[in-house]
Amino acid sequence: MANDKKFVESITDMEKDFPQWYTDVVKKADLVDYSSVKGCMIIRPYGYAIWELIQKQLDTMFKETGHENVYMPMFIPESLLQKEKDHVEGFAPEVAWVTHGGENKLQERLCVRPTSETLFCDHYKNVIQSYRDLPKLYNQWCSVCRWEKTTRPFLRTTEFLWQEGHTAHATAEEAEEETIKMLNVYSDFCHNCLAIPVIKGQKTEKERFAGAKATYTIESLMHDGKALQSGTSHNFGDGFAHAFGIQYTDKNNELKYVHQTSWGMTTRLIGAVIMVHGDNSGLVLPPAVAPIQTIIVPIMQKKEGVLDKAYELQERLSKVARVKVDASDKTPGWKFSEYEMKGVPVRLEIGPKDIEKNQCVLARRDTGEKVFVSLDNLEEEITNLLNDIQANLLKKATERRDNKTYIATNMDEFEKTLNETPGFIKAMWCGDRACEDAIKEKTSATSRCIPFVQEEVSDTCICCGKKAKHMVYWGRAY
Amino acid sequence: MANDKKFVESITDMEKDFPQWYTDVVKKADLVDYSSVKGCMIIRPYGYAIWELIQKQLDTMFKETGHENVYMPMFIPESLLQKEKDHVEGFAPEVAWVTHGGENKLQERLCVRPTSETLFCDHYKNVIQSYRDLPKLYNQWCSVCRWEKTTRPFLRTTEFLWQEGHTAHATAEEAEEETIKMLNVYSDFCHNCLAIPVIKGQKTEKERFAGAKATYTIESLMHDGKALQSGTSHNFGDGFAHAFGIQYTDKNNELKYVHQTSWGMTTRLIGAVIMVHGDNSGLVLPPAVAPIQTIIVPIMQKKEGVLDKAYELQERLSKVARVKVDASDKTPGWKFSEYEMKGVPVRLEIGPKDIEKNQCVLARRDTGEKVFVSLDNLEEEITNLLNDIQANLLKKATERRDNKTYIATNMDEFEKTLNETPGFIKAMWCGDRACEDAIKEKTSATSRCIPFVQEEVSDTCICCGKKAKHMVYWGRAY
Secondary structure: OHHHHHHHHOOOOOOOOHHHHHHHHHHHOOOEEEOOOOOOEEEOHHHHHHHHHHHHHHHHHHHHOOOEEOEOOOEEEHHHHOOOHHHHHHHHHHOEEEEEEOOEEEEEEEEEOOOOHHHHHHHHHHHOOEHHHOOEEEEEEEEEEOOOOOOEOOOEOOEEEEEEEEEEEOOHHHHHHHHHHHHHHHHHHHHHHHOOOOEEEEOOHHHOOOOOOEEEEEEEEOOOOOEEEEEEEEEEEOHHHHHHOOEEEOOOOOEEEOEEEEEEEEOHHHHHHHHHHOEOOEOOOOHHHOOOOEEEEEOOOOOOOHHHHHHHHHHHHOOOOOEEEOOOOOOHHHHHHHHHHOOOOEEEEEOHHHHHOOEEEEEEOOOOOEEEEEOOOHHHHHHHHHHHHHHHHHHHHHHHHHHOEEEOOOHHHHHHHHHHOOOEEEEEEOOOHHHHHHHHHHHOOEEEEEEOOOOOOOOEOOOOOOEOOEEEEEEOEO | OHHHHHHHHOOOOOOOOHHHHHHHHHHHOOOEEEOOOOOOEEEOHHHHHHHHHHHHHHHHHHHHOOOEEOEOOOEEEHHHHOOOHHHHHHHHHHOEEEEEEOOEEEEEEEEEOOOOHHHHHHHHHHHOOEHHHOOEEEEEEEEEEOOOOOOEOOOEOOEEEEEEEEEEEOOHHHHHHHHHHHHHHHHHHHHHOOOOOOEEEEOOHHHOOOOOOEEEEEEEEOOOOOEEEEEEEEEEEOHHHHHHOOEEEOOOOOEEEOEEEEEEEEOHHHHHHHHHHOEOOEOOOOHHHOOOOEEEEEOOOOOOOHHHHHHHHHHHHOOOOOEEEOOOOOOHHHHHHHHHHOOOOEEEEEOHHHHHOOEEEEEEOOOOOEEEEEOOOHHHHHHHHHHHHHHHHHHHHHHHHHHOEEEOOOHHHHHHHHHHOOOEEEEEEOOOHHHHHHHHHHHOOEEEEEEOOOOOOOOEOOOOOOEOOEEEEEEOEO
């Protein structure tokens, strides 16, 4: 199959040049196109269909946990952004400023939202009066803009799509509970839908979100041993409430400040899926987020009855899966590598001989395995196969992650591991910012999180040698 | 029921002050809140839930007609916006300009998209090479920004949410077919989901979209006799293709320009729903876009068994409708007027006496009618009732629209009708821009459309008296 070969050869080997492999995959799987706008990407139909599946499943989880969707303006007046001191310091350097509306200069500059805490606070101030108005459990799906110097599709772009949850609660306890609850929603979503195992933990003060009291994160590990922050959940305490004057009357008629949270996930998740599951034939999609779960490739499709059979199977299978027939005039070989590139979990081949024998071929994208199955129980076969692929991808990703998770008890080990076998490094830390800064400076590794599940891998901080406070996951990150 | 009365009295009578009635409804039904950003609105959970239902149903119709969703950048470089002459002239005066990214002045200004023709063209130029790549049937859900001087929630805001379809075709015929097909999708959606009758037709050259060869529109009539342009579909011919160099190789290996269309609907539709169906008790929602289709109000809810029964009914009914129990400590009277204000189609009342008799009360929002029904066939009763309400709203709106549609054969009649009995006016027009301008200047009425269904209401243009070419729908418009 000459076509096949040629097509596959045009992707860079991931072991040789991972960044180039990534770029090849996002382009050749038709996920994105570059645009005339520096740092902004065009999400093409196949890429956007993945995002729609992510949205749908996350949105269902948000609604099941009592959240409601809203829409806030895309602009933030400069004075509003400045209300919370840490927050403006964190974001002002990286926002886009609108200075003119039509032909007129604006009296006050507006920034294009980099995140919407200030807008939600401004609104909460109006709609929260009494304990009866609490909690407010809002979420928004939108695009945000952060002026980035170096950008890569899905991983870091000037504009990106995301959801941002913003909630207000009567007590500090409820806010903390919400922050953790949503981190767990994120973690469950990554496990169950994206087949990506994550480490749950807290960010150090250095890595905390601008204005947050505590930031929790889920961290995943890419094929190349680099970490990816995949979702964060912030507890703001009552800091924003003080800055914006968001108060409510409690049951005893006393005026109290609310406690707030926010949490977000972005199109970056598509980057995670690519870099966790992809291989040298291209994308590998977990069935739960695969726009096409089974591609039917007719063999010798001009022979009488073949296309009819293909469409008949599509009709049957569309009740249990997202199925498509490719009846184009390309060769089967071209189609095989095209849908491998696009990461379609299952390929169903059906030709005249198969029809005679009442069978078809099912080929798995994750293992390359091919089996003949009877057409009689095809719905069940496909359902089981998709479930199996979903489970297998999580299993393989977990094994890879675990195999690339190391322990270091001193700086030499730490640096050696980082350079020779990139991955997560578990190492002890005294809790001082100075040591965290020194490690980053020396190795370019950052603290990914203080995991909820702590182990004592040694007694002392790997940097200063003093008594350790926390076991931390470290790594180079996207 | 004192509470009840008081609540309702706080809305302005629509006959006395329609604009104020509208403002009261959008605020008191919790659809929107005003924001710190001039001209931008906050869409609150109840308002956004209506938008989600609109999106879901329209998106299904788009996908059934072969369209795919994509996402384009929110910014357009000034040079890109300028590529098509008419287009830039139409939009440049009303866009927001980003001049700074972070702390740096940009080399080229970016506008926040007012619409995305230029971005789609820029992309199509890259992804269309051969006839095999056609047609491209893309759609995007996003927010856009047009700097407006006077704004009103949903009807005209600086930022609004919408969908914009952008398609590219091999031939002029296919583009025209698509333009009309999507106008019909819009019209069907308005009839079937929003219960709003529309007039389908073509815009005059004066009212055409900037850069279009032909603009088609659906026009609806509000309670106050003003028209609302509810959706438009544009045929661009090959104008943009020439400006952007979008060419493909046809089957004979000849280079051809593509033919393009675009079509859009916005959150303005929520304004249409309010102004077509609303009454002096507030919003009236067609069941197809009602976030809550049936509200269950328990009577004497502290009596044993009442709340249990209410939740049991919710459980049963949730299989056929969007149902909610309001078990809050407010009085039933308060709840009655609250959900009337929110336009919930059906109220189900259930109290101890009803339970004894195995019955409940169903109250219709559209007619105010109340009936006792047995609990035995409640699923069927509710399904039928919701269908009946949906049909009745369309019927009533059509009658109102027809009753407010007039004929004028001279300018005196035209002006008298417009001032005394506002509505659509059918009148003949010679086709000259000068007459259209004069009519607008004199009466502030605009041509709404040249309807597909033509009648000859007289022989001569009402303005100049020359031989008429078209029958036109005229009206004052939002």
